[in-house]
Amino acid sequence: MGNTLGGRKYQIKIMSEIISQKITYKELRDRSYVIKDDRYGIAAFMTESVRQTLLACPNNNDDSKTAMYLKLCDGIAVGRMMMLGTRIKVGDEVIMVQTGGAIEVHNEYRRKGLGVGLIMNCMTNTEYDVYIGSLYSTMALPIFRKLNNYIFEIPQFVKFCNLRTMLKSMGMKGVLLELCSAIANLPIKCIDFMNRSRLNKLKKKFNTKKETIIPEWAGRLATNDGHKYMELHDRSWLQWNLDYNLMGHMRDKQSFYAIYDKKGKPQGFFMTKERFEERAGRYQNIIRGTIVEWATIDANLLSEADIILMAMSTFSPDTFHIATVTSDKNTEKRLKLLGFIRHGNFQMSFKDKKEQFKDASDQNLWRLRYGCCKQLFFNNMI
Numbered sequence: 001m002g003n004t005l006g007g008r009k010y011q012i013k014i015m016s017e018i019i020s021q022k023i024t025y026k027e028l029r030d031r032s033y034v035i036k037d038d039r040y041g042i043a044a045f046m047t048e049s050v051r052q053t054l055l056a057c058p059n060n061n062d063d064s065k066t067a068m069y070l071k072l073c074d075g076i077a078v079g080r081m082m083m084l085g086t087r088i089k090v091g092d093e094v095i096m097v098q099t100g101g102a103i104e105v106h107n108e109y110r111r112k113g114l115g116v117g118l119i120m121n122c123m124t125n126t127e128y129d130v131y132i133g134s135l136y137s138t139m140a141l142p143i144f145r146k147l148n149n150y151i152f153e154i155p156q157f158v159k160f161c162n163l164r165t166m167l168k169s170m171g172m173k174g175v176l177l178e179l180c181s182a183i184a185n186l187p188i189k190c191i192d193f194m195n196r197s198r199l200n201k202l203k204k205k206f207n208t209k210k211e212t213i214i215p216e217w218a219g220r221l222a223t224n225d226g227h228k229y230m231e232l233h234d235r236s237w238l239q240w241n242l243d244y245n246l247m248g249h250m251r252d253k254q255s256f257y258a259i260y261d262k263k264g265k266p267q268g269f270f271m272t273k274e275r276f277e278e279r280a281g282r283y284q285n286i287i288r289g290t291i292v293e294w295a296t297i298d299a300n301l302l303s304e305a306d307i308i309l310m311a312m313s314t315f316s317p318d319t320f321h322i323a324t325v326t327s328d329k330n331t332e333k334r335l336k337l338l339g340f341i342r343h344g345n346f347q348m349s350f351k352d353k354k355e356q357f358k359d360a361s362d363q364n365l366w367r368l369r370y371g372c373c374k375q376l377f378f379n380n381m382i
Helices: 025-030 048-055 107-112 114-124 141-146 164-169 174-184 186-203 216-222 235-243 304-312 329-337
Strands: 002-005 008-011 018-024 066-073 076-090 093-105 130-134 150-160 206-211 229-231 253-261 266-280 283-296 321-325 341-352
Touching: 018 025, 018 114, 025 048, 025 066, 048 076, 066 107, 066 114, 076 107, 076 114, 076 130, 093 107, 093 114, 107 114, 114 130, 114 141, 141 150, 141 341, 150 329, 164 174, 164 283, 174 186, 186 206, 186 304, 216 235, 216 266, 216 283, 235 253, 235 266, 235 283, 253 304, 266 304, 283 304, 304 321, 304 329
Parallel strands: 093 130, 283 321
Antiparallel strands: 002 008, 018 066, 066 076, 076 093, 076 229, 130 341, 150 321, 150 341, 206 253, 253 266, 266 283
16 A cells, blocks of 8 residues: 655555464364365365364364364465374373374465464463474474473484485486486395395294284283373274374375284284375475384383384385384394484474473383374374
């Protein structure tokens, strides 16, 4: 808007109106919420696949709680965060808590601090006394620290299965690409040869069975390993994660494998996921594999590293890389022998709004897994 004052033109700057919109699980279930202007596709993240997944969550036991939290600028949806309920176990007590993910703010509005506003809502809302989160970006992590979250960091490891995609991202093509891929993959093939030998030895003692119905014993095993604190990954939680997939892509999948001894007695399990990404940084059309959950009855008979070795053989042949985490030094040494390399840390946060749990900051008291919070569903970091 232009005006003249003393012969000089000046602009009247109209302030934008920023408001919040909370979409509850009742509105999600009833399809009764209205988004008037979603020109940037922020709210469109709530596809039918996402909606069905959230509504099926066994821990969403109160339809008044928030499913999606939006920031609107002059009525336009410009920021979003998804939220859901989960449970933690503290000793023998089970507590309802909140988690979330898929935070996004449109580029043109990021300087307005809307991302911080979305995060602040998690820390200050009265829906739950505790918030837990994971899979943080380097930009978001300092914000969570400043808001007095406990941040647990677990060493993360990655095994590349085929370096062709990496070389292709560098601009290689044709014969040169094939030749360099063959050379670069030689060390991987040598390690894989050794891994097959190691796996064959394990197969003499154990059988793995792919399950579509999670056994009851697996839920009990995952929730009773001696740690004081843990997200409650009981049978219903594991089944939900196995059955549902946020994005619904045909190449995305979750798998659960039970491990038995030769007499048919349960010894452990592992759960994996594969996620197809059309574009991930400089890479295109890749499948990322992740070992997200696992447990053993006796680590002396079936170690964490043994389980990871078994899980590696179950991924699709065209998987780009396999990721996992461990906080055990012996497992870390064995992972390097299996071909894994250290790749930063995986973070999980814990916010005790009422300061009820005085020793919750001690990471050693926690059972930590890659599949915590919303990690099995959300690919993007917050």
